[in-house]
Amino acid sequence: MAWVLDLDGVVWLGDAPIPGAAEAVERLRDAGETVAFVTNNSFTRRSSVIEKLARHGIDAGDLVLTSAMAAATLIEPGTRVMVCAGPGVLEELGRRGCETIDASDPDAAGWGAEAVVVGFHRTFDYRRMQVASTAVRDGARLIGTNTDSTYPTPDGPIPGAGSILASITTASGRRAELAGKPHQPMARLVRATIGDTGIVVGDRADTDGAFAVAMGFRFGLVLSGVTSAADLPTDPPADLVADDLLSLVPMALPAPDGDR
Ligand SMILES: [Mg+2]
Structure with missing residues (x-):
């Protein structure tokens, strides 16, 4: 399955890492999942986003998509x-x-x-x-x-x-x-990059949640960014809600055989 991860409020808040994000990505990759990073931040160059992910212990490869890239496709x-x-x-x-x-x-x-x-x-x-x-x-x-x-x-x-x-x-x-989430140019860009099935994980229902709906993906809401427990239920509602990415991963991944 493909995981579409938002960055601000999921992997980091400003420059501060959100604890467990790098470990969560490692667990997903160990389970054979594809992990892409999709951000509406159009200000930062893509290469700088990749470098910042590396500083946070995450090797993104080239699976970083920004709203600047989605805008350029138009x-x-x-x-x-x-x-x-x-x-x-x-x-x-x-x-x-x-x-x-x-x-x-x-x-x-x-x-x-x-x-x-x-x-x-x-x-x-x-x-x-x-x-x-x-x-x-x-x-x-x-x-x-x-x-x-x-x-x-x-x-x-x-x-x-x-x-x-x-x-x-x-x-x-x-x-x-x-161009960006939740709009079609970004949906087309993500589909062309990682395929037609997956889950969008983000901290905002109006961008990440609506994007999941536009893609036909599940929506995993994390409470490590702009949305708090007091805001639930969101519109659109989340399929899964967790405090952060690390807590959400086991909810969406089938347990490995050894843990059963
Ligand atoms: Mg966000």
């Missing part, structure tokens, strides 16, 4: 794309063969962008909002990497990509095409 090579997002988006669009300009670039206004990609970045400001929304009103496609309203940190939630995107949809009067 755009044809050669397209002129304004980036109102972080380095992860710039990198994936470059790999896709797009021409890119950052929304903060002095030449961005009037550059003739054919698409605008919006994602999480902490340097977002009024100027970027203005330049990006003007490009969209002038006819550029608007693509959001993800719609998470907040992003969990050890100090509590901070505004996420969905909050930035909302300002640009409001200012431009246009709706966005959406």
Whole structure:
């Protein structure tokens, strides 16, 4: 079976590891399961996510999928794309063969962008909002990497990509095409990578749970991130609920013969 693991709130919280996550991944691999890491974080480069997983004791191989990658699948090579997002988006669009300009670039206004990609970045400001929304009103496609309203940190939630995107949809009067969990571009990317059956493990029902529904996978909810026991039952409901990934693994894995 394939396991689709969310990162923030499942494997780590900010930079702090969630205890037992690395051991849980090892147990899954020992049981012959495929483990993929799927994150709506479009800011961080994919290579940096792989390095961070390695620092947390997890060898991800190349099974790391980000919402920046899902967004890039929506755009044809050669397209002129304004980036109102972080380095992860710039990198994936470059790999896709797009021409890119950052929304903060002095030449961005009037550059003739054919698409605008919006994602999480902490340097977002009024100027970027203005330049990006003007490009969209002038006819550029608007693509959001993800719609998470907040992003969990050890100090509590901070505004996420969905909050930035909302300002640009409001200012431009246009709706966005959406790439990350729980939307179809990410579902297609995950299916193409790991197949048609599995379980999504995450800490948010509105992204990870809805993504499991979109994929036709089971949803394993962990209470190590933004959702607590007081929030249960969630919408959509979880097939399995556990305090953390390490406690969830034995609930979904058949017991090995020796333990029976
Ligand atoms: Mg999460």
